[in-house]
Amino acid sequence: MDCISTRVNKVSPSLTLSITNQAKAMKSRGEEVYGLAGGEPDQDSPVFVKEAAIEALNEGKTKYTPAAGIPELRQAIADHLAADFKVQYDATQVVVTSGAKQACFNAILAVVEEGDEVIIPAPYWVSYPEMVRLAGGVPVMVETTAENDWKITAEQFEDAMSPRTKMIIINTPGNPTGSLYSKEEIAAIGEVASYEDIIILADEIYAKLVYGENEHVSVASVSKEIYNLTITVNGFSKAYAMTGWRLGYAAAPKALASVMSKIQGHTSSNATTFAQYGALAALEQGKNFVDDLVGEYDVRRQFLYARLKAIPNVKVTEPKGAFYFLVDTTGLGLKSENLCDKLLTRYRVAVVPGIAFGNDHSIRISYCTTLDVLNEAITRFEEFCRAH
Missing domain, CATH: 3.90.1150.10 (Aspartate Aminotransferase, domain 1)
Structure with missing residues (x-):
């Protein structure tokens, strides 16, 4: 048509x-x-997640909340990020979303303008380039190799940059590869990003699903400079088996968090109210x-x-x-x-x-x-x- x-x-x-x-x-x-x-x-x-949502329903918690989520969940997320991943956010820097996918899209809409380029290491999660295109941006794919565990290097990042580069997406642990970035690798990528103030969208939805002696390193935890450029995305779908609940979140510098909250206020508004109480139970009881x-x-x-x-x-x-x-x-x-x-x-x-x-x-x-x-x-x- x-x-x-x-x-x-x-x-x-x-x-x-x-x-x-x-x-x-x-x-x-x-x-x-x-x-x-x-x-x-x-x-x-988990049963305790369902019970918390049912209790919220029975208590009449079915009305609108602030677009960025109920205050107690935002605080619990901030506490969780500090305790588990050594990255400090205030509750006002957290935006609860209808799934981590919405958090990614909100972040891209907040940063990317028509014609801006977003660097995406390939293989990549299927929705990244489509989100960039919907925002009017241009996805720039950078091929990675199995020899480097399917991870982009700082040198590849620098080679792919142009005056139009606005963002790079780092997915760790990765979908579809299961790859995991080390602190040293993140530091090197972050150093390149800091030269040109390029935003890092750190999709860490699989952060808790790490095996053996391996350890997840949250991108924003590596340095203050990287923290100031990073939007951290996570959620409840994978680690807590809550895919259908559609609950994710973004944590970012206050200016970016405020813009993402504004975007959400004019699109989906708040994530489902009673489901947020289930997410709160997941953080409190889910270890x-x-x-x-x-x-x-x-x-x-x-x-x-x-x-x-x-x-x-x-x-x-x-x-x-x-x-x-x-x-x-x-x-x-x-x-x-x-x-x-x-x-x-x-x-x-x-x-x-x-x-x-x-x-x-x-x-x-x-x-x-x-x-x-x-x-x-x-x-x-x-x-x-x-x-x-």
């Missing part, structure tokens, strides 16, 4: 949702499908739940890593966080969408094509499912690989 804006026409639909929906449609027809495409925990939300979740995922991660390393014609690096593997399928000689379509229709295994993340010779495998499903799915994937 001629009435549709060019801004929207530039945006591509989400391939991750497309694959997931296709697998669900097959299941609804009675077909057995082994789903490794999803980006959400298979566990239910054991998160620890158990991380322990379970680490078992799956190690199992899957051992299996994938043994499969011919593919390569894999060990993820340090999140709950994905990015598998290099160059040796199979297939474009990623073609590979995923054959794997789903012939072997009933659903994974996400790497082209969705900017790498057409890979697939993303999620281990948000049981070991039994993982075992059967990877057995079928190995059969597929040996047949090619």
